[in-house]
Amino acid sequence: xxxxxxxxxxxxxxxxxxxxxxxxxxxxxxxxxxxxxxxxxxxxxxxxxxxxxxxxxxxxxxxxxxxxxxxxxxxxxxxxxxxxxxxxxxxxxxxxxxxxxxxxxxxxxxxxxxxxxxxxxxxxxxxxxxxxxxxxxxxxxxxxxxxxxxxxxxxxxxxxxxxxxxxxxxxxxxxxxxxxxxxxxxxxxxxxxxxxxxxxxxxxxxxxxxxxxxxxxxxxxxxxxxxxxxxxxxxxxxxxxxxxxxxxxxxxxxxxxxxxxxxxxxxxxxxxxxxxxxxxxxxxxxxxxxxxxxxxxxxxxxxxxxxxxxxxxxxxxxxxxxxxxxxxxxxxxxxxxxxxxxxxxxxxxxxxxxxxxxxxxxxxxxxxxxxxxxxxxxxxxxxxxxxxxxxxxxxxxxxxxxxx
Amino acid sequence: xxxxxxxxxxxxxxxxxxxxxxxxxxxxxxxxxxxxxxxxxxxxxxxxxxxxxxxxxxxxxxxxxxxxxxxxxxxxxxxxxxxxxxxxxxxxxxxxxxxxxxxxxxxxxxxxxxxxxxxxxxxxxxxxxxxxxxxxxxxxxxxxxxxxxxxxxxxxxxxxxxxxxxxxxxxxxxxxxxxxxxxxxxxxxxxxxxxxxxxxxxxxxxxxxxxxxxxxxxxxxxxxxxxxxxxxxxxxxxxxxxxxxxxxxxxxxxxxxxxxxxxxxxxxxxxxxxxxxxxxxxxxxxxxxxxxxxxxxxxxxxxxxxxxxxxxxxxxxxxxxxxxxxxxxxxxxxxxxxxxxxxxxxxxxxxxxxxxxxxxxxxxxxxxxxxxxxxxxxxxxxxxxxxxxxxxxxxxxxxxxxxx
Numbered sequence: 001x002x003x004x005x006x007x008x009x010x011x012x013x014x015x016x017x018x019x020x021x022x023x024x025x026x027x028x029x030x031x032x033x034x035x036x037x038x039x040x041x042x043x044x045x046x047x048x049x050x051x052x053x054x055x056x057x058x059x060x061x062x063x064x065x066x067x068x069x070x071x072x073x074x075x076x077x078x079x080x081x082x083x084x085x086x087x088x089x090x091x092x093x094x095x096x097x098x099x100x101x102x103x104x105x106x107x108x109x110x111x112x113x114x115x116x117x118x119x120x121x122x123x124x125x126x127x128x129x130x131x132x133x134x135x136x137x138x139x140x141x142x143x144x145x146x147x148x149x150x151x152x153x154x155x156x157x158x159x160x161x162x163x164x165x166x167x168x169x170x171x172x173x174x175x176x177x178x179x180x181x182x183x184x185x186x187x188x189x190x191x192x193x194x195x196x197x198x199x200x201x202x203x204x205x206x207x208x209x210x211x212x213x214x215x216x217x218x219x220x221x222x223x224x225x226x227x228x229x230x231x232x233x234x235x236x237x238x239x240x241x242x243x244x245x246x247x248x249x250x251x252x253x254x255x256x257x258x259x260x261x262x263x264x265x266x267x268x269x270x271x272x273x274x275x276x277x278x279x280x281x282x283x284x285x286x287x288x289x290x291x292x293x294x295x296x297x298x299x300x301x302x303x304x305x306x307x308x309x310x311x312x313x314x315x316x317x318x319x320x321x322x323x324x325x326x327x328x329x330x331x332x333x334x335x336x337x338x339x340x341x342x343x344x345x346x347x348x349x350x351x352x353x354x355x356x357x358x359x360x361x362x363x364x365x366x367x368x369x370x371x372x373x374x375x376x377x378x379x380x381x382x383x384x385x386x387x388x389x390x391x392x393x394x395x396x397x398x399x400x401x402x403x404x
Numbered sequence: 405x406x407x408x409x410x411x412x413x414x415x416x417x418x419x420x421x422x423x424x425x426x427x428x429x430x431x432x433x434x435x436x437x438x439x440x441x442x443x444x445x446x447x448x449x450x451x452x453x454x455x456x457x458x459x460x461x462x463x464x465x466x467x468x469x470x471x472x473x474x475x476x477x478x479x480x481x482x483x484x485x486x487x488x489x490x491x492x493x494x495x496x497x498x499x500x501x502x503x504x505x506x507x508x509x510x511x512x513x514x515x516x517x518x519x520x521x522x523x524x525x526x527x528x529x530x531x532x533x534x535x536x537x538x539x540x541x542x543x544x545x546x547x548x549x550x551x552x553x554x555x556x557x558x559x560x561x562x563x564x565x566x567x568x569x570x571x572x573x574x575x576x577x578x579x580x581x582x583x584x585x586x587x588x589x590x591x592x593x594x595x596x597x598x599x600x601x602x603x604x605x606x607x608x609x610x611x612x613x614x615x616x617x618x619x620x621x622x623x624x625x626x627x628x629x630x631x632x633x634x635x636x637x638x639x640x641x642x643x644x645x646x647x648x649x650x651x652x653x654x655x656x657x658x659x660x661x662x663x664x665x666x667x668x669x670x671x672x673x674x675x676x677x678x679x680x681x682x683x684x685x686x687x688x689x690x691x692x693x694x695x696x697x698x699x700x701x702x703x704x705x706x707x708x709x710x711x712x713x714x715x716x717x718x719x720x721x722x723x724x725x726x727x728x729x730x731x732x733x734x735x736x737x738x739x740x741x742x743x744x745x746x747x748x749x750x751x752x753x754x755x756x757x758x759x760x761x762x763x764x765x766x767x768x769x770x771x772x773x774x775x776x777x778x779x780x781x782x783x784x785x786x787x788x789x790x791x792x793x794x795x796x797x798x799x800x801x802x803x804x805x806x807x808x
Contacts, residue, residue, distance in 0.1 A: 159766070159768055169766065169767075169768060218645050218646045230734075232734075234638050234643055235641065239638055240736070241772075242736055242737060242738040242772050243736050243768060245766070245769050245772075246622070246734060246735050246736035246769075247734065248736075248766055248769065249733075249734065251764065251765075252730045252734065253726050253729060253730060253764050255660065256658065256659065257661055266763055266764050322660060325657060326657060326730070327734075329652040329655045329656060330636075330650060330652060330656065330734065332644070332645025332646050332648070332650035332652075333645060360655070360673075362563070362573065362649070362652060362655055362668060363573075364563055364647060364649050365645070365649050365650075365652065368645075368646050369646075
């Protein structure tokens with residue numbers, strides 16, 4: 001579509017829907033805000049905003065309250081706030097070692113959550129979906145009377161086909177072409193589609209909207225679990241490529257000589273060199289140790305001065321630095337955000353990461369890029385799933401299907 | 405700015421300017437087109453298109469002619485064509501080994517060109533700008549009577565600050581913070597700014613608009629000269645990052661162990677491993693041989709079976725394949741385009757490039773990415789500079805400053 005040809009193309013209804021969606025999304029992301037601020041932000045007059053908020057209030061999506069106690073003269077501006085307690089999505093996070101489900105209210109509040117560990121391998125579609133559907137229905141039934149579910153989003157640790165939530169490749173569970181989104185929707189039986197995204201893509205979106213990347217138009221989010229996922233925001237939009245499978249930072253070949261074997265079948269990929277197993281191996285930990293706690297234990301041991309743990313973090317930091325240097329040269333981002341287990345690993349290896357950046361990033365881009373750990377912590381992917389679940393609401397606030 | 409809030413924000417004049425620009429750009433990119441096609445493409449009615457084309461015709465930017473000999477009944481549709489012979493830009497290409505200037509007519513026709521070899525090192529700003537300004541003025545004065553220059557664009561082999569054409573880093577000429585764009589504009593004395601872009605960025609734009617990447621929303625363009633530049637199109641837009649310095653594919657670290665020294669001061673960058681010097685060294689060519697012809701000679705020798713040349717192309721192809729595999733994993737592009745001297749090197753090393761892609765790209769992205777040589781050949785950067793020069797015209801067709 002051609003930008004700017006709004007005049008003839010958009011019927012009045014389209015324009016109104018866009019404005020309602022933009023306003024609701026703004027209130028969702030920033031919380032209570034006065035009509036005056038909204039009018040200013042949208043570049044429209046106050047009567048336009050009043051008409052829009054009245055429609056959203058009538059639909060139960062926002063509430064308008066009088067801001068009290070300002071002490072200033074004149075009529076106080078009405079404050080518009082999201083109906084966080086009665087409008088929600090179900091969000092799911094299918095991670096390598098656990099399954100999480102949450103009811104997340106409009107405004108981004110996690111109102112309730114359920115969580116289960118899961119075995120690392122051999123989980124079939126049916127068993128995973130079965131647990132998630134039970135969690136989802138329980139959260140839905142426990143919602144306050146009069147609540148309405150406006151969407152469902154899920155974060156999955158693999159490559160997801162946009163549109164239908166098909167898992168094209170989930171190396172961790174050995175899934176290939178599993179209709180995860182469709183199957184979870186069927187089992188939930190809410191009459192709502194389940195929107196599915198890659199965990200690092202959703203982590204990037206969440207950090208961009210609510211975390212360490214707010215206000216930054218170009219960012220790279222690196223998510224550590226068994227491997228390393230990447231989510232990249234370019235010009236404020238998620239980089240998804242021609243098929244939706246971009247941002248695969250973890251399979252960047254960084255070690256072409258003696259690379260460690262990678263789950264993808266190749267060797268020397270970034271995630272093979274800096275993933276959980278590499279860290280634990282170099283630190284001399286036995287193969288039975290794994291997961292977030294094992295990574296934390298190595299970081300703690302290094303802080304206590306254990307030589308093997310310190311060596312491991314130096315080694316991982318150097319490879320991680322190569323990967324980070326390469327993405328800074330490619331994307332000239334305002335910030336690189338370390339999420340998942342990398343939020344443990346990066347602070348403990350930051351000197352080595354920075355040393356590689358100093359050696360390998362062109363000075364102009366180097367000066368620009370800040371390095372930060374995830375502001376949303378381990379919930380980044382869950383919050384991203386919730387944001388994905390809310391997206392149909394913002395596309396059409398008054399027309400989206402809901403489940404009461 | 406908020407998308408979709410067109411109704412209140414854009415005055416009638418803004419909308420009209422956008423529509424005029426969009427229509428003119430369409431005619432510029434695709435050549436003569438009927439009003440009926442334009443109306444269909446813009447989603448507006450024929451009388452709207454007629455009013456717009458009448459304004460552009462009155463300004464001398466397009467001509468409307470009756471399409472003859474269709475043999476169909478009914479009133480023939482008028483064809484709108486760009487005024488290619490009287491509306492032009494000056495385009496400059498500052499490459500490693502030559503300086504090129506051209507008069508490029510609306511519609512993208514190279515009407516006249518001047519070219520000079522230049523010494524590889526030690527060229528100061530003054531000497532380079534002096535040659536280019538002479539070329540530019542000569543091309544301008546030789547333009548047909550009644551012609552009008554609507555812009556000036558330049559492609560430069562270095563890092564360019566968006567906005568003012570400052571060369572932040574031009575390793576080849578040793579330029580740091582040289583006010584190239586401003587100085588060339590001053591010397592040309594046409595009352596027009598000189599818009600400057602990085603050569604690989606502009607090559608990518610040109611291939612996207614007129615070459616091997618037409619209709620592809622996500623592409624990677626790799627430009628070989630002494631080093632390797634990168635231009636990346638994401639969702640139809642150039643990837644420029646927070647500062648305008650993104651897409652530096654050439655400084656991706658691919659060889660962390662025994663890497664060749666790179667002009668950036670580091671070792672093992674992609675451009676150090678696959679650039680001109682690497683190819684010529686591995687092929688055993690003496691240091692005095694350089695440039696496009698020397699690269700072609702190695703490719704020709706390999707085709708004749710010379711072992712050293714074949715070894716060199718195998719070696720380069722392997723490293724190039726690593727770089728290409730990494731960008732495919734990151735960008736999931738529809739096409740990777742090889743320009744500059746890589747249009748010689750890639751076909752001669754394609755088997756090795758493809759072998760690395762097979763080993764290192766995740767299957768889903770691998771199947772999607774085609775590999776192509778530049779369709780615009782060595783003119784891709786010049787054409788990109790012309791497109792940059794035309795950009796102010798499309799932003800405001802009736803208000804852009806011009807030089808008669």
